[in-house]
Amino acid sequence: MLSYSQIRAIRSCFKHSVQKCIQAQRRFLCDYVRVRFAPSPTGFLHIGGLRTALYNYLFAKSHPNGKFIVRIEDTDQARVVAGAAANLLSILEWTGIKADESPFHGGKYGPYTQSERLQSYQESAESLVARGAAYRCFCTPQRLNILKRDQLQRREAPKYDNRCRNLEENIIQTSLKQNKPYVIRLKLCDGVVIFNDALFGEINHNVASIEGDPILLKSDGYPTYHLANVVDDHLMDITHVIRGKEWLTSTPKHINIYNAMEWRLPTFMHLPLLLNSDRSKLSKRQGSVYVEQLKEKGYSPSAVLNFMAYYGSGFNLAEFPVCHSDEREVLKMLSAAFDYRKIMLSDAMVNFSKLDEFSKSVTTHSLSIKDYKWRDELCADTLKLVRQKYRDKCVFLTDVHNGQAYINRILETRKTHLIKLNDLLDDEYDYLWLRPEPIGLKNSLPEFSEGLRDIVRFLQQTDEFEQKIISQFLRTIAKNHRVKFSSLMRYLRILLSGKEQGPGVADMIFMLGRQETLLRLSEKPKRIS
Numbered sequence: 001m002l003s004y005s006q007i008r009a010i011r012s013c014f015k016h017s018v019q020k021c022i023q024a025q026r027r028f029l030c031d032y033v034r035v036r037f038a039p040s041p042t043g044f045l046h047i048g049g050l051r052t053a054l055y056n057y058l059f060a061k062s063h064p065n066g067k068f069i070v071r072i073e074d075t076d077q078a079r080v081v082a083g084a085a086a087n088l089l090s091i092l093e094w095t096g097i098k099a100d101e102s103p104f105h106g107g108k109y110g111p112y113t114q115s116e117r118l119q120s121y122q123e124s125a126e127s128l129v130a131r132g133a134a135y136r137c138f139c140t141p142q143r144l145n146i147l148k149r150d151q152l153q154r155r156e157a158p159k160y161d162n163r164c165r166n167l168e169e170n171i172i173q174t175s176l177k178q179n180k181p182y183v184i185r186l187k188l189c190d191g192v193v194i195f196n197d198a199l200f201g202e203i204n205h206n207v208a209s210i211e212g213d214p215i216l217l218k219s220d221g222y223p224t225y226h227l228a229n230v231v232d233d234h235l236m237d238i239t240h241v242i243r244g245k246e247w248l249t250s251t252p253k254h255i256n257i258y259n260a261m262e263w264r265l266p267t268f269m270h271l272p273l274l275l276n277s278d279r280s281k282l283s284k285r286q287g288s289v290y291v292e293q294l295k296e297k298g299y300s301p302s303a304v305l306n307f308m309a310y311y312g313s314g315f316n317l318a319e320f321p322v323c324h325s326d327e328r329e330v331l332k333m334l335s336a337a338f339d340y341r342k343i344m345l346s347d348a349m350v351n352f353s354k355l356d357e358f359s360k361s362v363t364t365h366s367l368s369i370k371d372y373k374w375r376d377e378l379c380a381d382t383l384k385l386v387r388q389k390y391r392d393k394c395v396f397l398t399d400v401h402n403g404q405a406y407i408n409r410i411l412e413t414r415k416t417h418l419i420k421l422n423d424l425l426d427d428e429y430d431y432l433w434l435r436p437e438p439i440g441l442k443n444s445l446p447e448f449s450e451g452l453r454d455i456v457r458f459l460q461q462t463d464e465f466e467q468k469i470i471s472q473f474l475r476t477i478a479k480n481h482r483v484k485f486s487s488l489m490r491y492l493r494i495l496l497s498g499k500e501q502g503p504g505v506a507d508m509i510f511m512l513g514r515q516e517t518l519l520r521l522s523e524k525p526k527r528i529s
Helices: 004-031 047-061 084-094 118-130 141-153 169-177 225-235 245-261 291-296 301-310 327-337 353-368 372-393 400-414 421-425 427-432 445-461 467-480 485-497 505-522
Strands: 034-037 067-070 134-137 183-186 193-197 201-205 215-217 240-244 267-271 313-315 338-343
Touching: 034 047, 034 240, 047 067, 047 240, 047 267, 047 291, 047 301, 047 327, 047 338, 067 084, 084 291, 118 134, 118 183, 118 215, 118 225, 118 245, 134 169, 183 245, 193 245, 193 267, 201 245, 215 225, 225 245, 240 245, 245 267, 291 301, 301 313, 301 327, 301 353, 327 338, 353 372, 372 400, 372 421, 400 505, 421 427, 427 505, 445 467, 445 485, 445 505, 467 485, 467 505, 485 505
Parallel strands: 034 067, 240 267
Antiparallel strands: 134 183, 183 215, 193 201, 313 338
């Protein structure tokens, strides 16, 4: 017979073993992470969709061997846009977010396009019917329209009245023999469904009290989102479902399906929404809400990633934004600092001026890098943009080598002023690419003529062609010839650019270079009295 101390020792050992098993299971669940981003190919990628993709990606990459999957949800065939799926993958990769598995990268859980997985949904729907968790509904569109109209007239929320939920078997079989079209609906469970959200904690929702039984499989054999996302997440072994908060109230329906099919529940994490400043839904009326628009305007992937990460938080970062010229490095740093427990719970009101702020920081950082190869790439990118806009009108950029040297001076001079590279294509900078026409000037030409000759002589002879030296000389000229410095600068600026406003004249001279500056200063403007 065992002594009391021996029993205590056995109990302690057993308890310790159980704790180790639980800890091992927790480590397994934490280490084994598979998340998915599932956009619909109905157009361009909304920035809200990009943020969801980004947070899925960061969550995956913040775990050892975490996998990020892209799945195309194209079951609403009427809204599918040709080429949109390829564009979605392309724009994601432009930001540096590369899928581990997708329709274009493959994977052992494919196919990754829902229209290629119809058999799985149909079999699952039939299984739900056989289990008594779903049923066939033979209601016609006409009846459903009348039902909805009557409910609206009574000022009730439109919902299905569950008429076909308890049809007798003989009626069902007769309707099937008559080939009546039908949908398959989920039987919503009565009572409150309780589940735990990784961000919002315990969620209680009685969906059956406010909604009718939802459609799972349409009469054309295509699934609705409620069925397809659950079936795919199960078959693709998705461990964490990270999506927008608008799906919180639908999650109980999905849990009903998981439970009916006796499938393991994933961990749910619902992200706060992105809103306009008036707390309305983020719409294109408020600015560029599609990632393609941001790319077209010249924002870099690094700037866009910082912008999206900012509206959600969730990072242990000493400084923000993460300034790096390579978006892959930005993602690596964000992944290392990511902590989902720090994600803010309140919806974020988007201010697009923040994008400009981040873009300026990233651009300044990129232009400050002392890597000649990187600077040559930036010069080549800018040169390409300039030639696309001005073509053969840009007469002094015909030589590639000289063109890169010219642009390098511009980038160095304006690096703390540019929000993005293609700001150099704005009208305020057109004097850098096109020679201005001689402009009429009122009065004061004689008092500047002597000073102008001295400036030309200096630029022809000096070996120190630098902004600081040029600026000091211009002040000396104004003092020696007893002219107002600001008036002289205005006069020179108009000669050089055809504009009264712009960068400092010394900066203009340095950017234009010795030869181009002398050419423009020799073009005497006509006098207007």
